[in-house]
Structures are given as C-alpha cells and as structure tokens.
Amino acid sequence: MEKPYSLEGQKIAITGASRGIGRGIALQCARAGADIAVGYNSNAEAAGEVVAEAKKLGVKAVAVKCNVADSGEVRAFYDGAVDALGGLDATAINAGISSKAVNVRATSDEEIERVFAVDLLGAYYSAREAARIFHEQKSGLIVMISSVLAETRGAKMGPYCVAKAALEGLMTMLAREEAPFRVRVNNILPGLVNTDMGKQVLKPMGITDPAMVGKAMPMGRVCEPEDIGNLFAFLASPAGSYITGQSIMVEGGTTLVKGLF
Structure with a gap:
C-alpha cells in the first residue's frame, strides 16, 4: 500500500467547518492532500478564511452554505459538494450546538427542539444524504462528531447528551x-476541546480558558481541533479502510478520572 496515510485525490465535505472542530478537520484533510467542501451556516467570512488557507496548501476548496436543520439545504450542500469537487469520498458530520446548563425538569420545549434540530435531526439529514451518494457509488466514509457525553451523560446538558447518545x-x-x-460509518467522541463551544460549556463554572481545565487532565492539556482532524484523516485514509461501526474517543484519558466528565 503506497502512501497509506495520504488523502491525495479524495473529495471531502465537512459540515460546520468555518471554525472549531470542523475547521480543524477541514485543514488537516487539506494538509493530507484532500479537496474540501467547507459547510457553514452563518459565518461566510470565517468559511472563506478556511478555504483560503486550504488553497495555500495546493488543494481545491469551496465554501457552501448549509443550515443542517433544513433538510433541503443539507441535500443541496452534498449535491453542491459533488458538483464543485467532482465527486465525494468522505464526510465529517460536525455541525452542532450545545445545551443551556439546566437540569431535565427545567428544560423548556424550545430548548429541546432547538438542540435536537441541529444535533440530532441535522446529523440524521446529513448522514442520509451522504449515504444516498455513497450507496450509489458503492464507496465512502461517514463520520459523525459526537461527544464523550454520549457515554458519560453529563448532568445539566440533557438535550445535548440525548442527541449525541442517539448518534450512537x-x-x-x-x-x-x-x-x-x-x-x-464511524463516530468520533471528543472530550473537552479548545473551541468557542468548549468555552461556552465552561462559562457557567466560571472558567474562561479551557487550558485551565487541561492542567487537571491526565495528559496535562486540553484537546485541540487538530487532534480530531488527525483521527478523521486517518479514518479517511487507506490505512483506515477496514474500520466501521466504531465509536472512538479522543479525550486524553479524561474519562478515566472520576469527576472530570
């Protein structure tokens, strides 16, 4: 097997790729040689920056608007990625939002529906459309970005935890x-990641910098978006071609420490 970890010639679509984990996945794929479709909901400027950085690496990159809560936009995103890139080999279903920090009995209907629309239905729509394309061509990789909370069920994040558990x-x-x-088809389950969403999760605890939490973790640091991108790139490479049906945690051993998650 020549270049078992290369993504040269592959076409990859990533939802929620303008920042955070999605950005990390998109750029790691570009570094490995893949052409990429950068899905974004509202931040066209940030998506454009990801595209520009990817192009500097010598690959083709396009930004495509996609509100994953809208099934029509999801279909248009995947069809648009195929048209723009000349095909599709893999997708990272990453777009997501977090829950408000309230317990189950205090969760409003609006909050449940808001989170499920993106984290559950959006992921389902995305998986359905990618599967439609891959089934027809008889090849492809679908990776959904879940969370360690799908397994550990953190308190006071009901809609988010339920949605991520459903992805399993x-x-x-x-x-x-x-x-x-x-x-x-595989899932990646990140722990706390150094992103805007990670900061949002920590805010109710009075913590503004994820790096502060990282010092208490077994490996002494918090997860970075590139850590997730590295695993996705491996799964998409020839070296990962026999891996399916797996949920893989990327959390630096934090689930081994009681009370961290």
Whole structure:
C-alpha cells in the first residue's frame, strides 16, 4: 500500500467547518492532500478564511452554505459538494450546538427542539444524504462528531447528551446497513476541546480558558481541533479502510478520572 496515510485525490465535505472542530478537520484533510467542501451556516467570512488557507496548501476548496436543520439545504450542500469537487469520498458530520446548563425538569420545549434540530435531526439529514451518494457509488466514509457525553451523560446538558447518545444508534445501524456496499460509518467522541463551544460549556463554572481545565487532565492539556482532524484523516485514509461501526474517543484519558466528565 503506497502512501497509506495520504488523502491525495479524495473529495471531502465537512459540515460546520468555518471554525472549531470542523475547521480543524477541514485543514488537516487539506494538509493530507484532500479537496474540501467547507459547510457553514452563518459565518461566510470565517468559511472563506478556511478555504483560503486550504488553497495555500495546493488543494481545491469551496465554501457552501448549509443550515443542517433544513433538510433541503443539507441535500443541496452534498449535491453542491459533488458538483464543485467532482465527486465525494468522505464526510465529517460536525455541525452542532450545545445545551443551556439546566437540569431535565427545567428544560423548556424550545430548548429541546432547538438542540435536537441541529444535533440530532441535522446529523440524521446529513448522514442520509451522504449515504444516498455513497450507496450509489458503492464507496465512502461517514463520520459523525459526537461527544464523550454520549457515554458519560453529563448532568445539566440533557438535550445535548440525548442527541449525541442517539448518534450512537444511528451510526451502528447505518454502518450495518451500508457495509455490504463498502460504505463505512464511524463516530468520533471528543472530550473537552479548545473551541468557542468548549468555552461556552465552561462559562457557567466560571472558567474562561479551557487550558485551565487541561492542567487537571491526565495528559496535562486540553484537546485541540487538530487532534480530531488527525483521527478523521486517518479514518479517511487507506490505512483506515477496514474500520466501521466504531465509536472512538479522543479525550486524553479524561474519562478515566472520576469527576472530570
């Protein structure tokens, strides 16, 4: 196998790629040689910056607007990625939002619907559209970005935890359905990541810098978006071609320490 970790010639679409984890995935894929479609909801400027940085690496990159809560926009995003890149080999379903820090009994209908619309339905719409393309061509990789909270069920983040736990069921079901068609499906479960969302999660605790929490973690640092990008790039490479139906944590051992998650 020549260049087992290369993504040269691959076409990859990433939702929620204008910043945070999605940005990290997009740029790691570009560094490995893949052409990328950068999905974004509202921040066109940030998406354009990701595209510009990817192009400096010598790959093709396009920004495509996509509100994942709108099934029509999701279909248009994937069809647009195929048209712009000349095909599609893999996708990272990353777009997501966090819950307000309230317990279950205090969670409003509006909050449940707001989070589920993006984190659950948006992921389902995205997986469905990617599977449609990959099933027809009999090849492809779908990776959903879940969370360690899908397993640990952190308190006071009900809608978010429930949505991420549901992605575990979606992933295993879809992986089993599509394996005979050479379509692989996996989940990545990050721990606390040094992103705007990570800061938002910590804010109710009075913590403004994720690096402060990182010092208490087994490896002495917090997860960076590039850590998630590295795993996705591996799964998309020839070296990861026999991995499907798996949920893989990227959390630096934090789930081993009682009370961190």
